[in-house]
Amino acid sequence: xxxxxxxxxxxxxxxxxxxxxxxxxxxxxxxxxxxxxxxxxxxxxxxxxxxxxxxxxxxxxxxxxxxxxxxxxxxxxxxxxxxxxxxxxxxxxxxxxxxxxxxxxxxxxxxxxx
Amino acid sequence: xxxxxxxxxxxxxxxxxxxxxxxxxxxxxxxxxxxxxxxxxxxxxxxxxxxxxxxxxxxxxxxxxxxxxxxxxxxxxxxxxxxxxxxxxxxxxxxxxxxxxxxxxxxxxxxxxxxxxx
Numbered sequence: 001x002x003x004x005x006x007x008x009x010x011x012x013x014x015x016x017x018x019x020x021x022x023x024x025x026x027x028x029x030x031x032x033x034x035x036x037x038x039x040x041x042x043x044x045x046x047x048x049x050x051x052x053x054x055x056x057x058x059x060x061x062x063x064x065x066x067x068x069x070x071x072x073x074x075x076x077x078x079x080x081x082x083x084x085x086x087x088x089x090x091x092x093x094x095x096x097x098x099x100x101x102x103x104x105x106x107x108x109x110x111x112x113x114x
Numbered sequence: 115x116x117x118x119x120x121x122x123x124x125x126x127x128x129x130x131x132x133x134x135x136x137x138x139x140x141x142x143x144x145x146x147x148x149x150x151x152x153x154x155x156x157x158x159x160x161x162x163x164x165x166x167x168x169x170x171x172x173x174x175x176x177x178x179x180x181x182x183x184x185x186x187x188x189x190x191x192x193x194x195x196x197x198x199x200x201x202x203x204x205x206x207x208x209x210x211x212x213x214x215x216x217x218x219x220x221x222x223x224x225x226x227x228x229x230x231x232x
Contacts, residue, residue, distance in 0.1 A: 031217055033217075033219065033220075035220075040224075041224060041225075042118075042205055042207075042222030042223050042224050042225055043159070043205075043220070043222050044222075045219040045220065045221075048217070048219065056218070056219055058219065088157055090157075090159065092159075092220075094217050096217060097217070103161065103217070103220075104161070105151075105158055105159035105160075105161075106158065107156060107157055107158040108157045108158065110157070
C-alpha cells in the first residue's frame with residue numbers, strides 16, 4: 001500500500017510564475033493538509049481539505065490556493081511566486097475525525113524560486 | 115494562542131549516549147494532542163508518538179521514551195543508547211482535539227537537530 005505521494009519532488013520556478021504541486025493521500029485517507037517548511041524551520045500549516053472543501057486555513061495569502069478531487073487527491077497552487085516561497089512543501093493525509101492519530105506525510109516537494 | 119518551543123537547536127552526542135530532547139508547549143485548550151516526529155535528511159516526516167492531554171502516563175517504545183508533564187507543560191523525548199541512525203531533526207507538535215470531526219492543524223516547534231557520532 002503506497003503511502004502519501006507528492007509530485008514533483010523538486011521544482012525550480014522564476015519569480016512571478018505560478019506553480020501547482022500534487023498530492024495523493026494514503027489509501028483510506030480522506031483529509032489532506034498542506035504545510036510549508038522553510039529551511040531550518042518547523043512546518044507551517046497552509047490549509048486542509050475534506051470533502052473537496054477547504055476546512056481550515058493558516059496565515060497564508062490568497063496567492064496560495066488548493067483543490068481536492070473526488071478521489072481525495074489534492075493540489076496546491078501558488079500564484080505570483082516570491083523568493084520567500086522557496087521551501088519544502090509537505091502534504092499530510094489522515095482519516096477524518098481521528099485527531100491526526102494516523103497522519104502520514106509525503107516526502108515533500110522542494111520548491112526553489114529564483 | 116498555541117505555541118511549541120524546542121529550546122535546543124542542535125545536539126551532538128557520541129553513539130550509545132542517552133539524549134533528551136525538550137519540548138514545552140502553550141495552549142488554552144483542555145483537550146489537545148502532542149506529537150513527536152522525526153525528519154531524516156530525505157525530508158519525510160515520520161510519526162513517532164501521539165499523546166492525549168488526558169493521558170499523562172509515560173511511554174516507552176524500545177529505545178524511545180516520552181515524559182509528559184502537564185504541570186510544567188512539557189513533553190520530553192529521550193533516546194536511550196543512541197545510534198548513528200537516530201541522526202535527524204526531531205519536531206514536537208501540538209494540535210487541538212477534533213472539531214466537528216475535522217482533524218485540527220498541527221502547530222510545530224522549530225525542531226532539534228540531533229547528530230549521533232560514531
